Amino acid sequence: MERPLEGIRVLSLTGALFGPFCGMVLADLGAEVIKVERPIAGDMNREWGPFFPGVKGPDKSAYYVSIHRNHKGITLNLKNPKAKEILKELVKKSDVILENFKPGTLDEWGIGYEDLKKVNPRIIYACGSGFGHTGPYSLWPSYDIIGQAMGGFMDMNGWPDKPPCRAGSSIGDIISGMFLCIGILAALRLREFTGKGQKVDVAQVDSMVAVLENAVVRYTLEKKIPTRIGAKHPTITPFDIFKCKDGYVVIAAGNDGIFKRFCMAIGKPEWITDPRFDTNPKRTANEAILKPLIEEYTQSRTRWEVAKLLLQNDVPSGPVYNVGEAVEDPHVNAREMIVELDQPQYGKVRVAGCPIKFSDTPIKKFTPAPLLGQHNVEVLSSILGYTKDQVDALQKEGVI
Template sequence: MKPLNGIRVIDLSRILSGPYCTMTLADMGAEVIKVESPAGDDTRNWGPPFIKCESAYYLSVNRNKKSIVLNLKTEEGKEILLNLIKKADVVVENFRPGTLDRLKIGYETLKKINPKIILASISGYGQTGPYSKKPGYDIIAQGIGGLTSVTGEPDKPPVKVGFSVADIGAGMWAVVGIQNALIAREKTGEGQRVDVSLLDTMISWQTYLASNYFASGKNPEPQGGAHPNIVPYQLFESSDGFFNVAVATENHWEKFCEVIGASDLKDNSKYSNNANRVINRERLIPYLQDIFHTKTTKEWIAIIESTGIPCGPVLRFNEIYEDPHVLAREQVVEVEHPTAGKIKMTGLPVKLSATPGEIVSAPPLFGENTREVLSTLGGLSNDAISDLEEKGVIKLGSVPAEI
């Protein structure tokens, strides 16, 4: 038993935000049917690296799904899709706003054939507003949403965050929206549209930075590894690397001063409370940095952690996936792929005690489940399926050539 058993999702999305959303739903038990165009999800060709013939990028967000290929530019392809949607609970798409309407499969059409359908639309700027028709990508949303302006070192050019947080965050909000819509449908008996954008995601994550701006009227500036409201709460350099420390309370501060051999700081009025430390950070941080240059990262972490103050190293990926805690939390899993063999993937971030999610299957081959879905769910005979393939309406699964 998984929480979303019995929920069927038609996944029209591609690349990252939508596939991350639908993968999360699939991990929790939903049946996800990934509908690809005859060209396939763009990310099937994004690489290197490839694992044999499969793009590592594509593999990262498409597990636990079925893949069918439909040409939605044909009337027959649209008819097949609408028949599938009649038997579905959720549709997820991340086309530019207006695309579904142009194809005559927009929300108004979908709810006429299935009043319970939930349509989740992920876009760069949302379904309304002056920017709604613009194409939206992660790097653009990070910039317009303010994240780039506060990332990086002071007095240096703005920096994009290393993960695609606008895309992934929008995918997560879409999951939240879909689950809320499913709960609402239990009460009303009707579906609804979920409208999520990358830009709204970035703005929703501003939290205290937005509040700081509203309170002061001052634009937040990049702090490097530091925090605008708490000192010291940041990255420091040791004699052999880097580590983060979070001195978040006055009790922490007193212990911190003692354990690093700087007990004189406790009695200095310039640093006696967090507000004073924020005001005088330009004098305090270099003083602390000189101290931290005297020992290794491992030594400082052992010393600081002994007091209960949060701290930790800055790990590279080869270190992350050897970390005993990461492994104990099952954040590295291995599945068997039909062409790539055994592949490693990141694990489920949400742990449910009674109805846990599960990684059941590897990401599907291109069109791997076209025949299965169209025969069992679409009610088509083998002859009808072969005829549709000859017309170019569908494609059946095939093993790609090794790259």
């Protein structure tokens, strides 16, 4: 076995980012993930940029490619009765159904959880949505930004004098996708003992509430509403970004011992006993005084000059990178976090790699994202025994 999830088959009826991100993690871990898309157009994210120069049609999106490596891809018109029967036949021979349609949609089509568990009682039915499959808002449509907004995250993100801010990446989808993956793995584990599958329901809003960290107890305990404070930490100081000659550097003094080492490193030993700064609560109360003093030091130096000095003194620090700097960083590449795909119709493309590093089953192989319907013949013939003529006939009928 080369990867931990080899032998697990996942049917991914997903779109946008929430579901596909979960599918990508499962595929990286070795599951056979079969992406099921509508014919002709495919997933909506095939129309999201950036686009490959010179590539036309449904396979032009680099966005799609970046989250569908290691997949197989087929097309099914799930409103067609024959396509539904094909899906059910595939469900009989699969372990997981992954979908992020609006709740109730697949039930209306006759291929929801109650329908499919009759076909295969061992199936793990994993569903992602904005608000979950229960609750008063369950039928509301959603995207990442809604999850960030209604999960309380956006109001905390940004600067005090600016409006609430969406995170730079779609973490409402990404975090939810990771939670959904965790739920699938737990359900597969339980199935080893019970022999039965179950439904796994993960919502964007739930997921964003779950990662609010201490903001929840700050509200429930102190009745304070945490809001935007920029890059700094609400209860630890200094724990922020500081201006340098060429950008910003992070300094993270998570306890009094680190703060003492920081003071010695930059030649400010008097701060250690300064009554305004000698404990973390005092530093936090006087953050508006301390930050300008620190920036008097950092502004005359580059990011790396500051970071290297502090790291030599065991003070957590690092430059604030832009995306290009992160992608080209030698450590990031040594960790194989940028991988190359040989994408049909375009050629070599670099995408983010998998951050999970196994000692015995390293994730080394990355296959390109599927072209729309690329594996129709392979999947339907190898799993269901269809002939190529039968597959061609289904295509002519608009089933696939």
